[in-house]
Amino acid sequence: xxxxxxxxxxxxxxxxxxxxxxxxxxxDFFLTGEGMVQADLAENILAGRGFMLSESMFHDADxxxxxxxxxxxxxxxxxGALLPEMPTTFLVPGYALFEAFIFxxxxxxNLLAVxxxxxxxxxxxxxxxMRLASRFLSGPWYIAAGLFMALDPFELYYQAIPATQAxxxxxxxxxxxxxxxFLEKPVISRGIYAGLLWGVTFFxxxxxxxxxxxxxxxxxxxxxxxxxxxxxLLLLIVAFGAVLSPWVIRNRNTMGRYQLLPLQGGxxxxxxxxxxxxxxxLNETEGARMLYGPVRETWLPRLRNAExxxxxxxxxxxxxxxDSILYSRQSRFIKANPIVFLHLSACRFTEFFxxxxxxxxxxxxxxxxxxxxxxxGVFCFAGIVLMVRRGWSSVFMxxxxxxxxxxxxxxxxxxxxxxxxxxxxxxxALIALRYSLQRFRAGKTAA
Numbered sequence: 398x399x400x401x402x403x404x405x406x407x408x409x410x411x412x413x414x415x416x417x418x419x420x421x422x423x424x425d426f427f428l429t430g431e432g433m434v435q436a437d438l439a440e441n442i443l444a445g446r447g448f449m450l451s452e453s454m455f456h457d458a459d460x461x462x463x464x465x466x467x468x469x470x471x472x473x474x475x476x477g478a479l480l481p482e483m484p485t486t487f488l489v490p491g492y493a494l495f496e497a498f499i500f501x502x503x504x505x506x507n508l509l510a511v512x513x514x515x516x517x518x519x520x521x522x523x524x525x526x527m528r529l530a531s532r533f534l535s536g537p538w539y540i541a542a543g544l545f546m547a548l549d550p551f552e553l554y555y556q557a558i559p560a561t562q563a564x565x566x567x568x569x570x571x572x573x574x575x576x577x578x579f580l581e582k583p584v585i586s587r588g589i590y591a592g593l594l595w596g597v598t599f600f601x602x603x604x605x606x607x608x609x610x611x612x613x614x615x616x617x618x619x620x621x622x623x624x625x626x627x628x629x630l631l632l633l634i635v636a637f638g639a640v641l642s643p644w645v646i647r648n649r650n651t652m653g654r655y656q657l658l659p660l661q662g663g664x665x666x667x668x669x670x671x672x673x674x675x676x677x678x679l680n681e682t683e684g685a686r687m688l689y690g691p692v693r694e695t696w697l698p699r700l701r702n703a704e705x706x707x708x709x710x711x712x713x714x715x716x717x718x719x720d721s722i723l724y725s726r727q728s729r730f731i732k733a734n735p736i737v738f739l740h741l742s743a744c745r746f747t748e749f750f751x752x753x754x755x756x757x758x759x760x761x762x763x764x765x766x767x768x769x770x771x772x773x774g775v776f777c778f779a780g781i782v783l784m785v786r787r788g789w790s791s792v793f794m795x796x797x798x799x800x801x802x803x804x805x806x807x808x809x810x811x812x813x814x815x816x817x818x819x820x821x822x823x824x825x826a827l828i829a830l831r832y833s834l835q836r837f838r839a840g841k842t843a844a
Contacts, residue, residue, distance in 0.1 A: 663723025
């Protein structure tokens with residue numbers, strides 16, 4: 398069968414899967430959770446109130462919201478730092494703007510329309526993922542990659558809820574493709590496109606920021622400093638900066654200071670480090686208690702500067718002050734307990750690569766996770782190593798994959814953080830599987 402026809406069948410399979418998921422979403426099969434936060438931000442943008450959270454988010458007991466947010470609402474700031482009815486820099490605005498545009502075309506708060514658009518964009522993610530896979534795989538291995546992308550249950554789940562992951566996956570894969578094209582031929586136009594795309598991706602999830610730095614490093618290593626590469630690199634930086642500059646200027650005008658990164662670093666550090674050793678952890682989900690409970694039991698009696706693990710009792714502090722205080726306290730806590738940090742990082746490794754939810758779900762969820770992702774987690778690391786041997790474009794791909802993993806193991810982890818990397822991970826795993834099969838056949842022939 399011709400490759401084009403097989404690709405069409407894979408896209409049709411992806412469409413059928415997404416139609417089924419949309420039917421489930423329309424019947425309230427999936428939880429909205431923290432998607433209500435982004436929806437509220439989007440509605441305020443649409444109403445001309447700017448990028449801010451409504452006071453009602455503190456008091457509205459909407460059952461669709463995640464119960465884990467209750468603690469943060471009690472600390473005088475949503476997530477412990479985001480103050481209502483005030484311009485915020487706690488989150489980047491890309492996904493809220495995406496939702497606001499859909500609300501403008503449909504109706505405010507129409508989350509089902511958001512899910513529908515995400516599922517349609519998921520088809521584009523599959524198509525572009527296959528284009529990415531075609532640079533590393535061929536024949537049945539390429540088809541296997543396409544089938545995984547079409548039916549990846551983790552990607553389907555996050556396309557079916559109003560969260561940043563689905564949009565980020567699409568932009569992330571597009572950024573990888575544009576970056577590889579730039580490395581193959583560093584012309585000015587390709588540099589501009591890559592810079593613009595990574596800038597937009599940053600506004601959905603800031604994890605895109607290090608990818609630009611890595612792209613520049615690999616480009617210089619490959620092409621050296623020459624007349625050919627310098628203009629293209631400069632314009633890549635200019636394009637990237639041009640996308641980011643309105644956000645930085647907005648923060649200066651509305652918040653009183655230049656700020657690029659969202660002010661959630663301190664809260665995130667507390668969530669994945671200090672929180673484990675506070676009473677707030679007792680109300681955590683079953684999966685979190687199962688994974689991090691032994692760490693708490695082992696280290697709680699031996700913690701140094703244990704008071705730094707507690708969430709501060711904020712009163713009138715601004716977002717900037719709260720982030721600074723949390724960041725400082727958690728940095729000192731980690732510095733005082735470095736072995737604890739390593740233990741927590743090992744747990745984050747498990748949380749990042751777990752093939753199924755640790756909380757209570759039906760056997761169907763567990764089975765789908767095992768079948769789809771378990772083998773990827775086993776073979777992907779060997780595939781990353783094998784990539785490095787294939788040239789500079791593959792070095793970049795391997796560097797992005799390994800760097801993305803390391804970044805999240807050191808900071809924040811879990812399936813929501815990993816899902817955008819599923820496509821590069823399956824490509825790496827299939828490279829390793831192909832290599833293993835070739836070696837096995839060579840060994841049988843020699844015998």
